[in-house]
Amino acid sequence: MEAVQVFDGGRPAVGHLVRLRALRGALRGSEYAWALAFLVPYIAVFFAFVIYPVSYGLWMGSKPSLYATLMNDPTYWTSIVNTALYLGIAVNLKMVCALLLSGFFMRPGWWIKALLMIYVLPWAIPSMPAFISIHWFFNGDYGFLNDLLYDLFGINGPAWLDSRWLALGTMITSYIWKWMPFWTVILLAGRMAIPSEIHEAAKIDGATGVRGFIHITFPMLANLYFVCTLLSTIFTVGDFNTAYFVTGGGPAFSTYVLATLGIRDAFDLSQPRLGVAAVITALPVVIPLVYLLMRKLKTAQVQL
Amino acid sequence: MSTTAISAAPCNAASALATSGQRLRRAARRRRLLANVGTALLSFVLLVWTIAPIFNIVMVSLEGHDDVFGGRIWPADPSLDGYWLVLSEGYWYLEYFWHQYGNSVCLGVAVTALTLLIGSLTSFSIGRMRIRHGWVVTNAALLTYVIPATFLAIPFYRLAQAYGMMNNLWSVIAALVAFATPYAIFIFQNYGASIPMELDESARIDGASPWQIYTKIYLPLMTPALVAVGTYALLLAWNDYLYQFLLLSSKQSMTVPVALAQFLNSDEAPWNYMMATAVIYSLPPIATYYMFRTKMTGGLTMGGVKG
Numbered sequence: 252m253e254a255v256q257v258f259d260g261g262r263p264a265v266g267h268l269v270r271l272r273a274l275r276g277a278l279r280g281s282e283y284a285w286a287l288a289f290l291v292p293y294i295a296v297f298f299a300f301v302i303y304p305v306s307y308g309l310w311m312g313s314k315p316s317l318y319a320t321l322m323n324d325p326t327y328w329t330s331i332v333n334t335a336l337y338l339g340i341a342v343n344l345k346m347v348c349a350l351l352l353s354g355f356f357m358r359p360g361w362w363i364k365a366l367l368m369i370y371v372l373p374w375a376i377p378s379m380p381a382f383i384s385i386h387w388f389f390n391g392d393y394g395f396l397n398d399l400l401y402d403l404f405g406i407n408g409p410a411w412l413d414s415r416w417l418a419l420g421t422m423i424t425s426y427i428w429k430w431m432p433f434w435t436v437i438l439l440a441g442r443m444a445i446p447s448e449i450h451e452a453a454k455i456d457g458a459t460g461v462r463g464f465i466h467i468t469f470p471m472l473a474n475l476y477f478v479c480t481l482l483s484t485i486f487t488v489g490d491f492n493t494a495y496f497v498t499g500g501g502p503a504f505s506t507y508v509l510a511t512l513g514i515r516d517a518f519d520l521s522q523p524r525l526g527v528a529a530v531i532t533a534l535p536v537v538i539p540l541v542y543l544l545m546r547k548l549k550t551a552q553v554q555l
Numbered sequence: 556m557s558t559t560a561i562s563a564a565p566c567n568a569a570s571a572l573a574t575s576g577q578r579l580r581r582a583a584r585r586r587r588l589l590a591n592v593g594t595a596l597l598s599f600v601l602l603v604w605t606i607a608p609i610f611n612i613v614m615v616s617l618e619g620h621d622d623v624f625g626g627r628i629w630p631a632d633p634s635l636d637g638y639w640l641v642l643s644e645g646y647w648y649l650e651y652f653w654h655q656y657g658n659s660v661c662l663g664v665a666v667t668a669l670t671l672l673i674g675s676l677t678s679f680s681i682g683r684m685r686i687r688h689g690w691v692v693t694n695a696a697l698l699t700y701v702i703p704a705t706f707l708a709i710p711f712y713r714l715a716q717a718y719g720m721m722n723n724l725w726s727v728i729a730a731l732v733a734f735a736t737p738y739a740i741f742i743f744q745n746y747g748a749s750i751p752m753e754l755d756e757s758a759r760i761d762g763a764s765p766w767q768i769y770t771k772i773y774l775p776l777m778t779p780a781l782v783a784v785g786t787y788a789l790l791l792a793w794n795d796y797l798y799q800f801l802l803l804s805s806k807q808s809m810t811v812p813v814a815l816a817q818f819l820n821s822d823e824a825p826w827n828y829m830m831a832t833a834v835i836y837s838l839p840p841i842a843t844y845y846m847f848r849t850k851m852t853g854g855l856t857m858g859g860v861k862g
Contacts, residue, residue, distance in 0.1 A: 282684065285765035289680035290692060292673045293736060297692075300733035301699050301707075308710035355597060366598055368848075370605050375844040379796040379812040380833030383819065384612040387826055395611040428608065482701070489703020491797050510705045514797070517709045530706045541701045548697070 308527050317528035327529065330507040333419060334488070334533070337508055341423040342487050345431045346480050350472070352431070353438035354464070374432045382496035385425045386412070389497075415505035418498045422506060426493045434479060441475045442468065474547070481544045488533055509533050616830035637831035646828055648818055651806050659810040659836070662724055662799070663792040666731045670788040671781055673732065674739025679769050682744045683755055693744070696737035704734050705797060712801045722808040730798045735788045746780035747773070786847045793840045811836045 321327045356367050373381065388395045391410030400408040412418045445468065453459070453467045469476075491510045498506040500515065507515065509529060517526025617633040639645070644652045677696075681689035711730055720726040750773075758768050774781070796812045803809045811832065818829045 282765055283686070286680045286684040286686040289676040289684070289765070289769070290686065293677040293692065293696075293740070296673060296729070296733050296736060297695055297699065300711075300729050301702070304707045304710040304714060305702070307714060308707060311710060311713070352601075355594075358594060362598065363594075366601060368845075370601060371844075372605060372609060372841070375790070375841045376609070376837045377790075377793045377812070377840055379794075380612070380815065380837055381608065383815070384615070384830060384833060385608050387615065387830075388608055388611045395607070395614070428604070432605075485701050486703060489705035491705045491708075492794075495796075510703070513705070513709065517712075518801075523709050523713060526709050530709070533706075537703070541698075544701060545697065 309531070311524050312527040312531040314524065314528075317524055318532070320525060321528055321532065326504045326507060326512065329505055330509055330512040330529075331532075333494075333506060334508045336419060337423065337426075337490075337494075338484055338487055341426045342480065342484050344423070345427045346434060346476065346483065348427070349431050349434040350438055350476060352435045353442055354468070356435065356439050357442055371432045371436060373429050374436075376429075378429060378492045379496060381429060382425060382492055385421075385428075386497050386499070389421045412498055413502050415502065418502065418506045422493055422497045425497045426487075426490070429493070430483075434483065437479060438472065438476065441472050445471050478544065478547050481540055481547070485537060485540050485544070488537055612830050612833055615826050616834050618827045620825065620827060637827045638835070640828060641831045641835060646825065648814065648821065648825075649828070649832070652811075652814070652832075654807065655809055655811050655814050656836075658724060658803075658808065659793070659812075660839075662727060662731075662810060663789050663839070665724075665728045666735060666792040667785050667788040669728065669732045670735040670739050671785055674736045674743055674784065675774065675777065675781070676769070677736070678740050678743035678747055679773050681740075682747045683752070683768075683773060684765060693740065696740045699733070700737040700741075702734075704730075704795075708797050708801055711798070715802055720802075722803055722805045724803070724808065726802045727795075727798050727810075730802075731788075731792050731795060735791050738787060739784045742780050742784050743777065746777060750776050782847055786843055789843055790840050 356363060356370075387393075389411040391397060391408070391413060394411070396411070397408035400406045409417060411421050449467060449471070450463070453463050458466050489510050490508070491514065494500065494506065494508045494511045495514075500507045500511055509532070513526040513530040515526070516529055517523040520526075614629060616637050617635070618630040619632060619634060619636065641649055641652060644650050677692065680686050681692060707730075711726075715721055715723075715726045754772055754776075755768050758772055763771070796816070799810045800813050800816065803813055806814075815829060815832050815836070818824050818832075
């Protein structure tokens with residue numbers, strides 16, 4: 252597989268800079284104007300639809316009294332715990348399973364390739380219809396899962412969405428169902444980029460199976476795996492659809508996460524500033540992750 | 556080891572070798588069998604895991620209204636009535652279905668086209684023309700890429716209200732384009748690095764303007780990356796719910812997911828119609844994905860999960 256460099260952010264290397272200087276002289280007046288004109292659309296979009304809303308949001312959430320209100324809201328604390336559990340369990344479980352399954356999909360055979368095509372389907376289904384159907388799927392009385400459990404094993408399944416922990420579990424399961432295929436494909440591409448000579452050499456030295464994975468495959472994939480986990484964590488902090496459609500925050504407001512709580516405060520309670528404040532309290536966790544990610548991406552080019 | 560021991564019992568050694576060889580072969584066969592059984596088992600589990608919710612959508616969409624609460628794994632009397640009802644706008648929640656589907660298509664097409672246009676112009680300027688301080692723009696884009704889209708929803712809503720952009724498809728298009736372009740810029744810059752600069756330079760010497768180089772050389776050579784990013788942008792628009800829900804609330808302006816969520820709020824949610832709508836809504840992204848699947852593996856990288 253062709254290695255594609257995904258990110259090339261950051262200052263160019265020194266040698267690059269020297270070349271750039273030489274080239275800049277070659278950019279004649281009219282060409283410079285063209286180059287600037289080509290940049291204008293993105294810069295306009297960036298200022299109008301990123302910088303402006305971000306600053307406006309920070310301004311909205313700048314009153315300290317908002318945070319006092321938040322701290323007094325028991326739902327806020329439940330959401331913090333839920334968000335931590337959701338990020339900690341769902342993201343990591345998903346990534347570990349994706350890492351192992353990407354090895355499974357490396358196996359030869361038409362059957363594996365056909366399975367992979369089906370396996371990726373959840374990713375291509377839009378999340379909103381997928382999650383409302385999963386909500387119905389887990390319905391305690393009429394849901395497909397409990398019908399199936401009863402018909403096959405004679406078990407009366409629990410009301411999945413009526414207790415906080417079961418509901419969180421269904422949320423995590425649905426999230427993994429929807430997003431694991433995508434990361435499996437990414438890690439599969441990463442595995443395929445490892446030259447086969449390395450595996451052959453390791454095989455001769457006796458590193459196969461689990462040992463091959465620990466000493467060869469994982470070290471080669473570690474950087475990619477780390478970057479993927481960071482990215483996935485950051486995106487999942489803002490995941491609204493899963494919590495909103497699978498559990499709807501219920502039972503009794505016990506399964507809100509920060510993203511859904513912010514929207515509830517802003518629109519159901521008509522307190523947009525409070526909603527923004529709720530979201531802002533995630534920043535102390537998100538910013539270090541972003542910093543780590545930016546550094547990782549600058550130092551090591553992620554090869555896919 | 557002494558030489559006599561070897562020469563004294565050549566037959567024994569040979570037979571021992573043969574039996575150990577057999578044993579090894581048997582062990583290998585057993586291991587292969589185990590591996591095959593394991594593969595079959597895991598395949599089965601994965602298949603059930605992936606298919607069960609999808610099967611549920613299709614099954615419920617084929618049910619009659621009374622079947623929905625019937626507790627059966629397969630409807631007693633499967634019918635396509637639900638689909639017909641959706642397509643003929645025969646239910647009061649669905650009275651603008653085609654109009655709303657049109658809105659969804661417009662949204663997807665506009666987000667895709669604008670993302671491709673803005674992303675390719677930007678990366679052409681930075682990557683091919685090497686404009687001064689281009690890296691600042693690249694970094695700004697990288698930062699945008701890691702902002703969870705949900706976090707900007709509330710300010711975005713307020714701003715749309717302030718500027719009278721509510722119930723206007725353009726406000727959603729603007730938000731989604733802002734979140735999709737950074738990914739486009741990365742993919743285009745990295746893909747563009749594999750196209751030799753000499754092509755641009757020789758065109759310049761022949762007197763081609765930057766615009767000509769962009770349209771006649773850059774874009775045609777970038778086709779695979781354009782396909783990958785285009786698919787990504789379309790899926791992003793199709794996956795989004797929050798921005799469409801917040802910014803589009805009138806029946807005329809809303810898109811299919813917003814209309815579908817309205818069903819949920821009705822007293823007795825008609826699950827069979829909802830699932831039929833869900834299937835119809837899910838078809839374009841699935842078709843797009845399978846159409847461009849092979850082309851995407853190179854370009855579809857870390858961006859497809861933004862939502």
